[in-house]
Amino acid sequence: MSNIIKLKRGLDIQLLGAAEKTLSKLPMAAHYAVVPSDYIGVTPKLLVKVGDVVMAGTPLFFDKNNPEVLFVSPVSGVVDAVNRGDKRKILEIVVTPDVNQEYKQFEIQDLAKASRQEVIDTILNSGLWPMMIQRPFGVIASMSDMPKAIFVSSFETAPLAADLNFILEGQNKNIQKGIDVLKKLTEGKVHLSLLQGNEAAFNELNGVEKHTFAGAHPAGNVGVQIHNIDPINKGEVVWTIDIQNLAILGKFFSTGKVDMSKKIAIAGSELIEPKYVSIITGAAIESIVNDKSCKQQNVRIINGNPLSGKSVSKSGYFAPYSNQISVIPEGDNYELFGWAMPRLQKFSVSRTYFSWLMPSKKYALDTNLNGGERPFILSGLYEKYLPMDIYPVYLIKAIIANDIDKMENLGIYEVIEEDLALCEFVDPSKIEMQQILRDGITAMIKELS
């Protein structure tokens, strides 16, 4: 086995309300939707209209810039609505599901005989291509690239993250099939990162290069793992895929059906019963988390984890790349002399507060910014939470200055938002680092196109 890669930098934020390891199967949701804005840089062109009957696997729209990339319905039913926003921008394509689900039957491909291009075409047609994410930039992979390698992480370390071992129980066959598919897509290696102590669950998988990691968040971020296994250099492309999505891909290659069923964690201090549920991607949030499942109603629901997830309303839909929904209290209240108080119920990495005295205490952190935005003042703090050979503040400043050369030199190819989320969390200057980084990445993409 490979050596253990120990990451010393990082932080596990202890939050209340981690999901109990009990799985409930939820009834079908009233609506499912595909939300184009969940996919970065995609301009949707519709393939269906309201009233059309669709099956699970029927394309709903394609990307105007990459017409081969299809986005399919996760369920069978009737297209109920196409909700539009300003300038008729398509916000969501809503499908009302049938009672009995029907799956579009695709031909089952023989991987041993199929060429790389044929495998790519099959994935594109199935609508599962958007699961393939490329680095740099964290956008949907471009099928014309030959990735140097493909990386899969088998664990998550973010606050309240789902225990993927629990989620993936019994999925090894599908994952193995998925890995076989990935091996067709790259001339390089397929890397699988394991968490120290959890290696056994994935013992039977073969055809992958296994790496064992130890350390706090963001050790589970695939970007951090790539940096420590085989960093991305200028001009190189690697692909990544979420491991549960990989299982979905593998299942598709075994059955010829697009089955977007997933197990996810619903977690957070405001939930009465944090647990695991099995759902289908795109399910209405209301079917998963509603007024009755929360202790109080002034909450924020997050598609993903509290550090890098996207906030969603109860009328929203579950996003495709995430394995959890987090529910945390909104912090829209004033706090008298908060900055001078001991604040025993709040968490800080700084010893100016006292949470370091209680390392095992769990917190119900709210969404208050806890201060006002200031210029960068402190130094040496941010590097401690990024286990990469990158100077986050210099990178952020290069982006603010829109200095493309500097961004490139300082490592923008190697990071996406989630990798800087901890730096943003600990920042006393409250700078929106994730947003700035995404703006920088957008500028880079524009520059390179």
Add this chain to the structure above:
Amino acid sequence: MKELRNFVDKIKPNFEKGGKFSKLHSTFDAFETFLFVPKTVTNKGAHIRDCIDMKRVMIVVVVALMPALLFGMYNVGLQHFRAFGDVAAASDILGCFWFGLLKVLPIIIVSYVVGLGIEFAFAQSRGHELSEGFLVSGMLIPLVMPVDVPLWMVAVSTAFAVIIGKEVFGGSGMNIFNPALLARAFVFFAYTPFISGEKVWVADITSSKGEGLVDGFSGATPLTAISEAATAGAKSFDWGTLPMDSLIGTIPGSIGETSFIAIMIGAAILLYTGVASWKIMLSVFAGGYLMGVLFNLIGGDVYMDMPAYYHLLLGGFAFGAVFMATDPVTSAQTCVGKYIYGFLIGAIAVLTRVVNPGYPEGMMLSILLLNALAPLIDHYVVEANIRRRNRRVKIAK
């Protein structure tokens, strides 16, 4: 508490756009956020945030300055009564403190009023929130001034430091030089007689024109005395109780810089809370000490032969190392850079003291010099990172 919040909410519209006092928006905002942490919630990026903010950081530094300030007040009284031969008063600790309090408080008030006034004006004109940086600068400025400095000079130097040192660069976080040191440097070069020599370090000597002083009194700081002895070619220097006195701080000097122990209590607070960089602090002391040892090896005059660790105790060395060199904005930002930056500050400070007889205190200029060089040091450290990244490409190919 509710009443207070209701009151603030009631008057708030007056200060918002279109309100009667909208020109005072930043000022109102500063006071409001001082009273209440705002209800702003995260809307982009991380949904949860560490509960630390700049107010907390800055207030910790101010707290860390308290031991030096309180001892400084006591020492102002002590030096005064000693100089005028009032033995009974000099042994009355509370009396000394009270005397010092009355002398020092006006300087602090002038520094804060002038500095914050300018900060409020700039914040308003830029439409920014008021930055907390001056909470610390406003306390540092009095502590690096001699007690007999005229108040108008404090006002002028503070204004210079805030406007030229900070605001022209864009405010806190953007400045190149430490504002408090800039204030001190301004007084030093603009009004040299007032801040050097033997008269200014003890309260009331200037105004009394030397009458009533005890026989043989010299108000010189130990550094000046040693420097003069060395220049005069003295064979030996009577150290007497100087090491112990400077450890405790009962020597003439700027208000806050004399007591090594009080400064170290502050250092402990800063290091314990992690607000200041131990790397910088340690390397400043290491740089100063090693430079002192080097001079010991060379030898030649009393200053060069002075035990190396005296350098760390005397003058503004410890104060500069703990509170000035570690200013996160003007110091080096990178880990390796901090070691280089700190080491050079210590070494150059001692070099200036010993080699330049006309300039007994090297700490201030040494830090200002390295403030100017810090971006250069960081540049090379970051360049090394870029080279590592580029080399990877070549190996890959």
